[in-house]
Amino acid sequence: MFEDFINNKDTWLSGKGPFSEIIFSSRIRLARNLADYSFPLRANKFQKEKVLKKIEEVHHGTPALKNTLFLRMQDVSELDRQFLLERHLVSQEHVLNFEGKGLVISSDEKISLMVNEEDHLRMQVIFSGFDLKKCWEIVDEIDNEMQKRINFAFLPNIGFLTSCPTNVGTALRASCMLHLPALTFTKRINKILELIAKISFVTRGFFGEGTQALGDFFQISNQISLGVSEAEVIENLSGVVNQVKEQEMDARNLLLKKQKLNLEDNVWRSLGTLQNCRLISSKEALSHLSILSLGLDLGIIDDISREILNSLFLEIQPAHLQKIEGRILKEGERDYIRAQILRDKLGQKND
């Protein structure tokens, strides 16, 4: 299953969206619950199944979901569940405790709706680059169409009800995945993360909630969903993301002006390591790919394709390696296959 995903040319990691050299992707997620059903955290097997059936039924007749597939997570193999997680299409919770859970997913990976996760519905739309508006248009359309046939839990003066009180209200989370290697290199990143936290925005790692900042990727999202409109949430986040983008651009210019040789040394060493290693962890590979990506943005290296480089950020993850190899790999084997793929895709250097 999902074999074609690896070759999708237009995903959130394609590097084709606006400002995507710094803002890799934009994402909006809406949480919804069915008014007449127990919320997932309190629901038993049968109640969950009822929700699944209801969503499956509605899925068929929703025009905005015409290019999507409805799946029960128990019908998805362990490897494929992990694969979806690595592609940021489902949450860790959806992969680990998959019983009674469902997924609606589009073949271009832009739309994914988790069913019976923390809420009955978690609708995600994700695009390459800085494009929250497009995400909002699509998720809003899906939401509107579904509301015609589903009675969502909603209270006037409060808004949509959710399992976790932090989501009540708009139940909207907007986020952008930023690649901030220059702020990391110049060690300015921590101060910026502090400032972001002070104005009530949240920073997370490459794989979302509770994950580390890997490969200098930082996901910034809104914390507040109550008492503000959807448009305000998106506008506020856009403002913050824009400012961080400017800071990263400043840091890149400063690096080029004051530490060019040092930067070049780092970029070329990362390339040398990736072109020669025989064993490499995903964490180490991500950090070299991040530096390489910066080198490509700044014109230090130019004979590597942006598309190949960006796709490698996912292809070096464990489930991706196994999908590419077409077999289950033991843990020790993965570092070897990962190195092989990196050497293969990044080829020889040409001075």
Place this chain on the structure above:
Amino acid sequence: MFEDFINNKDTWLSGKGPFSEIIFSSRIRLARNLADYSFPLRANKFQKEKVLKKIEEVHHGTPALKNTLFLRMQDVSELDRQFLLERHLVSQEHVLNFEGKGLVISSDEKISLMVNEEDHLRMQVIFSGFDLKKCWEIVDEIDNEMQKRINFAFLPNIGFLTSCPTNVGTALRASCMLHLPALTFTKRINKILELIAKISFVTRGFFGEGTQALGDFFQISNQISLGVSEAEVIENLSGVVNQVKEQEMDARNLLLKKQKLNLEDNVWRSLGTLQNCRLISSKEALSHLSILSLGLDLGIIDDISREILNSLFLEIQPAHLQKIEGRILKEGERDYIRAQILRDKLGQKND
């Protein structure tokens, strides 16, 4: 001065002597003092000059020194003094406090006699590989010929007198420079160094007394020179060196059997770093060259010349860089030039 030394094909680092994949070089040093002159540590300027004149005079008529040059160290530039030190032809002491000191040196670098170092004469003969016998033959010949015209300080039942009591007797120090990357990689080296110390042999780093083990090079020499014959000293050292060589060979076989992939990964990464770096310290470069050398010995890489690799061990040193560039380099500049030379000499990799 010494411009030709860099192109000498048959020095102690040539890798052409017996067992030179592990035992890089063999060296014998004799200390001698002129009976009727103050020893250097107690001599004033005029007394030192007298010794220099005497040696200069004897140098002319000594057949074993026919291809050598007599120099006063004050006539050697600071850069050239450093260059001689890096080539292991003079001691640090001879470079730092060079006044009143002299040097007799052969164009093939095998013979070097320091005048007015700690002793009036420190005669060194050095060869590639495991060849203490050849070193002894030549240094013994020089010593015998000089003794015909110089009255050396000597006491029956004790032997030759020297400034430091640890050298009294034969006044002979024999040493071998061993390259032990596999013992280092497998972390067995410390136990072996402890054992060597227990049986009264001395281990030193790449640049002799008081220096660190760089690039996995270890110089092993005798500690005792009193109450044993020259032949015994050489035989005892040979025995120890042979045993360490066997241990290194065992460690290499073990690595190939049990950690081949890990080793390959290290070798290729070192090559990738050296082929791509833009800034590199001599310490880091030495450690990569050491791993590369092991990789070449074990057939992991094969498209790099042993001669070029070995010559790089010296060419990356500060004075060598400046001789090659033909100008004085500031400290910051050296890391850049060093990286350039390494990329240049190690070229592109061919898979």
